Amino acid sequence: MIELILNGLPVKAEEGWTVLETANFYGLEIPTLCHHEGLTEFGGCRLCLVEIGEPPKSNLVTSCTYPAEAGLVVRTDTNRVWAARRMMIELMLSVAPGSKVLQDLASKFGVTKVRFTPRNEECILCGLCVRICAEQMDAKAIGFQQRGHKRKISTPFDMRSEECRLCGACMYVCPVCQLRCQGPNAETALCNGCLTMDPTCLEHYDDLQCWMYDAGRCGTCVREKKS
Amino acid sequence: MDTDKTRIQSLIDKHQGLKKNLVAILLDIQESFNYLPPESLRQVAKALGMPLIDVLGVATFYRAFSLRPRGKHMCLVCLGTACHVRGAQKILEEIERKLDVPAGENTKDGQFTLETAACLGCCAIGPVVVVDGAYQGHATIRKVAPILDKYRKPKASGKRPKAAAKTATRKGGRAARKK
Structure with missing residues (x-):
């Protein structure tokens, strides 16, 4: 067992665990888009950044690739970490504004503006599809x-590949393939519909229009009423 | 077609058909064909026992490789920081005008391929234009035409000896050689 300090608490990790696995084991949620159980680590999305070491000499590292070491001091949610994560979310949103996962992350981390020109490429190069295709399929x-x-x-050559069996695993793991809910402000790069916890329906109706609560915050009802 | 295949196979055999020699094999094919034909990549992938996509990943990663046929002469313009502040952009525009081709494309007659580079590492002699591996330092807009002509003229006059002036230079060239 390796003993390390996670957010000020002494914790134990098994040999070969990464910092991310250790944090997940103790119930700490670290956001990540390129990590998937059963696939090799990639360290590409930079969302799982954590701060290691003591403040004057602390470093930001990707927890999904950093092995748990004895005596390591890890802090998962500092100002610096959140600032870095917000920046990454903003950058990725400008590339793939249509992704529901990214929009949800933006709301969760309070990203309220995207300062970059939206590119609508709908791929954040997390490499999940490449790895699941090669390693699992x-x-x-x-x-x-x-x-x-x-x-x-x-x-290869942007043509239908002979190796592809159309299994769809690449789309299954893709974090940006799931389209964001088409709410009232669907034209902008940032949705932020989930930023406030008030149901959107109540701005336009007296009663809540759907009883799906969290899932019903899509604004579909409002859009239907407008059109 | 078959001759192409045997040619590629001999290049693969030259490097013992080892995975680690992939870049060397691709470089040899690039030199031999002046580009990487799609069929050759398939053949290399099969011979080395690796997925085609990995071969393509390498082939598209390095600027030394090209998946489209290249012109006879490679014209490379450095657009690095040092060259940029000395007007590399204007030199590139001049070459684009002279060759009538945008950067990254081949000229219609297949004589030149115009490419840009981020930095060639010889900032002291910038702006740099490289034609067929020959570094032309301190390039200016005025120097562009003579540099290109040096590579263009023998071919152009050899193909269509229309203009009297050109034939004259050809004769002059022959005479000089005889001496």
Whole structure:
């Protein structure tokens, strides 16, 4: 057993665990988009950043790739960590504003503006689809191509791959394939519909229009009334 | 087609058909064909026993490789910071005008491929234009035309000896060689 300090508390981790696994074991929620159980770690989304070490010399590291070490001091929710996460969410939202997962994260972390031009590429290059295709489906039909700002995930020559069995695992793990709910402000890059916990229906109706509560905060009813 | 296949196979065999030599094999194919034909990538992937997408990942990652046929001469303009502040953008525009082709494309006659680079590491002699591996330092807009002509002229006059002036230079060239 490895003993380390997590948010000021002494905790124990098993040999070979990462900081993320340790935190999850103790019930601490660390947001991540590129981590998936059963796949190799990638460290690409930078959302699982945690602060290690004592403040003057502390470092931000990705908890999904950082192994638990004896005597490690980890803090999962500091100002610095949240600022970095907010920045990452903002950057990723500008690339894929249509993603429900990203919009929910933005609301959760209080990201209220996107200062970058929306690119609507709908891919944050987390590499989950590439890894599930290669490691779990043993197909290796898709992969990264090009580099820098041209980097993209595609099949060879952008054609239907012979290796692809259309299993759909890539879409299953994709964090941005799930489209965001089409609420009243669907035109902007940022939805923030879940930022306030008041149901949107009550601004337009006297009664709550659906009894799905959390799921019903989609604003569909309002949109239908407007049109 | 078959000859192409045997040619590629010999290049793969030259590197013992080892995965670690993938870049070397692709470099040889690039040099031999002046680009990486899609079929060659399939063949390499099969011979090395690795997924095609991984071969393509390498082939699209490095600027040394091209999936489209390249022109006879490679014209590379450095747009790095040092070259940029000395007007590399204007030199690139001039070359684009002279060759009548946007950056990253081949000229219509297949003579030139125009590419840009982020930095070539020889900032002291910037702005730099590289044609067929020959570094032309301290490039200016005025120097662009002579540099390009040096590579263009023999081909152009050899193909269509229309203009009298061109044939004259050709004759002059022959005479000089005889001497």
